[in-house]
Structures are given as structure tokens and as C-alpha cells.
Amino acid sequence: MCWAIPGKVVKIKGLNAIVDIGGIHQEVISTLDVKPGDYVMVHAGIIIEKIKEEEAKKLVDSLIELYIESATEIGLTRDKAEKEIRKKMNSIFEK
Amino acid sequence: MWKQSKIKMESFVDFLKNNKTMAVSLVKLIHKYSLNLSNFEKIKIMNFCGTHEWTTVHYGLRSLMPDKIELVAGPGCPVCITPSFVIEDAVNLAIEGVRVYTFGDAYKLPVTNLKSKNRTLEEAKSNGGNVKVVYSFLEAIKDAKKYGKDSVFIGIGFETTIPGYSLSFINNLVPKNLYFYSAIRLTPPAARFAIDIAVSRGLHPIQGIIAPGHVSAIIGLKPWDDISREYKIPSVVSGFEPLDVLYSIAKILKMIKNEEYRAINEYTRVVEWEGNTRALKTIYKVFHRENSVWRGIGIIPESGLEFNDEYRQFDSKNVFHLLNNKKSGKDLPPGCRCGEVTLGIIKPVECPLFMKTCKPERPYGPCMVSIEGACSIWAKFGSLRLRKNLIGE
Numbered sequence: 138m139c140w141a142i143p144g145k146v147v148k149i150k151g152l153n154a155i156v157d158i159g160g161i162h163q164e165v166i167s168t169l170d171v172k173p174g175d176y177v178m179v180h181a182g183i184i185i186e187k188i189k190e191e192e193a194k195k196l197v198d199s200l201i202e203l204y205i206e207s208a209t210e211i212g213l214t215r216d217k218a219e220k221e222i223r224k225k226m227n228s229i230f231e232k
Numbered sequence: 233m234w235k236q237s238k239i240k241m242e243s244f245v246d247f248l249k250n251n252k253t254m255a256v257s258l259v260k261l262i263h264k265y266s267l268n269l270s271n272f273e274k275i276k277i278m279n280f281c282g283t284h285e286w287t288t289v290h291y292g293l294r295s296l297m298p299d300k301i302e303l304v305a306g307p308g309c310p311v312c313i314t315p316s317f318v319i320e321d322a323v324n325l326a327i328e329g330v331r332v333y334t335f336g337d338a339y340k341l342p343v344t345n346l347k348s349k350n351r352t353l354e355e356a357k358s359n360g361g362n363v364k365v366v367y368s369f370l371e372a373i374k375d376a377k378k379y380g381k382d383s384v385f386i387g388i389g390f391e392t393t394i395p396g397y398s399l400s401f402i403n404n405l406v407p408k409n410l411y412f413y414s415a416i417r418l419t420p421p422a423a424r425f426a427i428d429i430a431v432s433r434g435l436h437p438i439q440g441i442i443a444p445g446h447v448s449a450i451i452g453l454k455p456w457d458d459i460s461r462e463y464k465i466p467s468v469v470s471g472f473e474p475l476d477v478l479y480s481i482a483k484i485l486k487m488i489k490n491e492e493y494r495a496i497n498e499y500t501r502v503v504e505w506e507g508n509t510r511a512l513k514t515i516y517k518v519f520h521r522e523n524s525v526w527r528g529i530g531i532i533p534e535s536g537l538e539f540n541d542e543y544r545q546f547d548s549k550n551v552f553h554l555l556n557n558k559k560s561g562k563d564l565p566p567g568c569r570c571g572e573v574t575l576g577i578i579k580p581v582e583c584p585l586f587m588k589t590c591k592p593e594r595p596y597g598p599c600m601v602s603i604e605g606a607c608s609i610w611a612k613f614g615s616l617r618l619r620k621n622l623i624g625e
């Protein structure tokens with residue numbers, strides 16, 4: 138019941154918002170101020186939060202740090218480990 | 233240069249779901265950190281959300297853990313703990329002709345009495361009851377406006393779901409003919425209850441908390457931080473992809489080692505420290521806390537929400553004189569151990585009825601109904617997909 142799925146706000150309709158969820162437009166109740174283009178998490182017909190892309194970057198950085206920690210254990214240098222994992226992460230960044 | 237580029241959200245989530253390299257290194261770290269905890273014979277980490285349990289089982293995360301680490305499912309399924317009397321009331325209303333709206337999750341939720349003619353809302357409907365399954369409260373509101381006659385929405389859910397209710401009332405969206413049956417329950421009081429019961433029953437204590445990401449999107453980190461400090465148990469508010477969960481487990485082990493008893497946020501892309509303050513305000517404008525019954529468990533103090541006076545005209549319990557709601561929580565069908573499963577006292581496979589009398593196609597007890605019920609997750613998704621992928625590495 139606490140499943141939430143990501144969607145993108147298409148337009149605002151009074152107190153509600155129209156959100157694109159996997160190509161389907163759905164009218165939902167918004168619990169916060171959103172505008173078209175915002176990425177949001179939708180649960181049972183309500184927007185519970187916005188998705189903050191900047192914060193996703195922080196998780197990427199923490200994951201890289203943990204990867205380096207784990208890779209240096211097996212003798213990789215920091216630099217090499219970092220290069221390796223960043224290469225794997227290439228696809229998640231816009232060119 | 234790398235730091236400036238924008239993240240593509242879909243690809244990022246895909247990475248969190250599928251990246252083997254990262255998963256392997258997190259698993260290795262978890263093994264390393266657990267070796268550092270040599271003074272502990274066993275470490276018990278509890279999740280409080282059915283979706284976390286789903287991730288844990290679906291990706292076979294348990295099988296990737298070092299022997300001493302035990303991942304346990306806690307109270308994280310609102311359908312599982314909805315008292316039998318709620319469904320009994322709903323069934324009676326539907327048979328009397330009142331239109332009853334329910335989420336699909338609760339449609340097949342059985343009442344305790346095995347002899348009752350309509351054990352579920354589904355059966356009530358096939359016997360002529362007025363039942364409608366909806367995806368959201370908003371959908372029920374729209375339908376009830378058209379319908380124009382007495383109808384009741386069965387309001388099941390934890391914190392994630394509540395703002396959809398409270399905002400609808402505050403924004404005057406709810407028509408006068410639509411009443412609301414509050415079966416709302418709150419997660420932190422149940423978390424405390426589960427932590428306490430492990431101690432009082434002399435079980436191994438809970439030493440780490442994977443806190444529910446979407447509940448916390450509403451309530452924030454503070455309730456978990458309070459629990460962490462009070463009980464000296466580290467918490468990580470976590471996202472739901474396998475890498476989110478592995479990362480959170482690694483962090484919990486590090487925090488145990490450093491005796492760091494607080495809540496930290498892994499799911500910052502969605503959750504903020506103070507939660508969704510606007511949503512929270514609306515919740516407590518419409519509802520207040522009361523001691524409430526959890527199915528198979530009993531009364532947990534201040535763990536449910538009921539209407540404030542200002543909104544009582546919407547309360548189905550008043551309007552239809554439903555007096556059932558003060559019964560105790562000894563309301564499981566004979567032999568079903570869903571209450572113990574919910575509190576993390578036993579695993580679903582320890583119930584003698586698991587996959588015998590009780591199966592997802594024909595649930596006997598409430599933990600087998602919803603996709604978030606531990607028994608149903610264990611029954612349906614016992615796959616070890618990630619592990620199989622990892623064995624190659």
C-alpha cells in the first residue's frame with residue numbers, strides 16, 4: 138500500500154495535477170506546490186513528494202565512495218577504482 | 233566536468249535496480265563491516281515497509297547477507313493489520329445497499345469468522361453487495377458525486393496514504409453522501425511496539441532499522457531519530473531499489489560499530505528531514521490520534537487516527553452506528569500467525585498453514601492478501617534473481 142511510482146507533472150488543474158505516469162495521464166491530488174515538468178512520486182492518487190535530482194547526485198557520490206572503499210580492499214588504487222565505477226555510471230548522466 | 237552533468241532519473245533508477253558491479257561491492261562491504269562486529273553473535277535488522285520486504289525477497293538480498301545478519305520484516309502492511317471488524321462492517325454495509333469503496337488490496341481481505349456467508353468484500357459483491365474497487369480516494373469522490381446516494385470509503389493506510397484523505401476533506405472535495413471509515417494506522421508507534429515485544433519476549437533484540445521511505449516522505453526523519461536515540465538503534469530511511477537497501481544495510485552496520493544512534497537519510501531524493509510539512513498539517517487538522525486495534529496484535533497506544541469534531545459529519549462510524557470498532561485484536565482465523573509475522577517474531581514459513589491452507593490464490597489469513605503482506609511476498613516472489621546474477625561475478 139505504500140508503493141509509490143515516479144511521474145512527471147504535465148499540467149495543473151485547480152487543486153489537482155495531471156501527471157504522466159509511464160505514458161498514462163492521471164489526475165492526482167497534490168500535497169505540495171508543483172509545476173509542469175517536475176518529477177514527483179505518486180501514491181494512490183496523491184503526489185507525496187517531488188523527486189530532487191540534485192539529491193540523487195549525492196547518493197551517486199556516496200555510492201562511488203563505498204565502491205572505492207570496497208575496491209581498494211582488493212588492491213585497486215583509488216584513482217583506478219573511481220575511473221572504473223564512473224565509467225559504469227556513464228549512462229545515468231546526460232551527455 | 234563530470235559533477236556538472238545532469239542526472240537522467242530513469243537511468244539512475246535503472247542503475248539502482250540492475251548494476252551488478254555496484255551491488256557486488258556493497259555486498260562485499262556488508263561482509264567486511266559484519267566481520268568488524270565480531271563482538272555480536274547475530275545482528276537483527278528490521279524493515280517497516282512491505283515494499284522493502286518485497287525488494288529483500290524479490291532480489292534475494294537475504295541470501296547475500298553474512299550468516300550473522302538477519303533481515304526481518306516488521307509491521308509494514310496496512311491491509312494485514314486492518315481489524316476483522318472493519319471488513320465485517322464494510323460487508324454489512326454493502327449487503328444493506330450502501331455503496332462501499334475499497335482499495336483493491338483489501339478486496340479479498342477475509343474476516344475471522346470462517347462460517348460467515350460473505351468472508352470478503354469480493355464475496356459480498358458476488359452475493360449482490362454494493363462494492364466498488366477504486367485506485368484512489370479521488371476516484372471514489374468522483375464516483376460518489378455521480379452516484380448521489382449513501383456511500384462509504386474504507387480508509388485503510390499508513391502515513392503515505394493519509395494526506396490524500398485529509399487534503400480532500402480540507403479542500404471540500406468530498407460530497408455529503410460519501411462517508412469515511414477510518415482504519416488509518418501510524419507506523420512509528422507500531423515500530424516501538426515491535427522493538428519492545430522482542431525485548432519483553434526475550435527474543436533477540438532489534439539492532440537496526442530500515443525505515444520506510446514513503447511513510448517518511450510524509451513524516452520525515454524525526455520520529456525515527458527519536459526511536460534511534462531512545463532505544464540506541466541506528467535507523468536509515470531508505471529507498472526501495474536493491475542498491476538503496478544494500479547501501480542502507482551497510483550504513484546501519486557502520487553506525488552500529490560507531491555506536492551512532494540516530495536516523496540518517498539514504499532516500500534524500502524524495503525524503504526531507506522534516507517530512508512534507510504541509511501534508512502533515514492537514515492530517516492533524518482533520519484527524520487526531522487514538523489507541524487503535526491492529527489485527528492479530530491488539531491495541532497499540534496512539535496508533536490510529538479518528539476524525540476531529542469539525543469533520544465528524546463524514547465519520548461513517550457515527551452515521552451508521554458501527555459499534556464494532558472497540559473490539560480487541562484477537563481476530564485471526566484459527567491457526568493463522570499473521571500477528572507474529574507482522575511483529576517479526578516468526579517468519580512466514582514458520583506458520584504451519586503457509587502454502588498449505590493459505591496460498592496467494594486463496595488467502596486464509598490477512599498477511600497472504602496484499603502484495604505488501606510478508607506471507608504473500610514470500611509465497612509469490614521467493615526468487616533469487618540478483619543472487620543468481622551475482623554468482624557469475
Ligand code: SF4
Pocket residue numbers: 567568569570571573580583584585586587590591596597598599600607
Ligand atoms: S501463511 Fe497465512 S495463515 Fe499463516 S500467518 Fe501467513 S497469513 Fe496467516
